[in-house]
Amino acid sequence: MSVPGNLVSTITAPLRWGDMDAYGHANNTVYFRFFEEARIVWLADIKIGMNGPTGPIIIKTSATFLKELKHPANLVITTYADKAGNTSLDTYHEIKGAESGQLYAEGYAKLVWFDHNTRSSCPLPDALRALATNA
Secondary structure, eight states, X not given: OOOOSEEEEEEEEEEOGGGBOTTSSBOHHHHHHHHXXXXXXXXXXXXXXXXXXXXXXXEEEEEEEOSOOOSSEEEEEEEEXXXXXXXXXXXXXXXXXXXXXXXXXXXXXXEEEEETTTTEEOOOOHHHHTTSTTO
């Protein structure tokens, strides 16, 4: 299955021993942490900070776990920007093995741009809108 959207970021990360659960594979919450780290790095790389008066919040997220992930592993997490709305952006992620290229998981997160003072959504920054498939 191909991930929709435009490739906007690629990071690498190791699976840590502490990421394992009682079944001897990566806990399902760890995948969401990898997606989160990939989004934070991507936004920082394009100079959209997380500490301003506006910023992204996640209103919907999901993951499809395709293959068991075990320590030790080095991973490549890719991020894709898909459709933009007035205040939102659909993003997708893939987690693959750095050496094998094996696809371990696919993920989704809908970002909404949020004004921390008014506590409501606000227009998506032009820098993000330009990355969307419907830009």
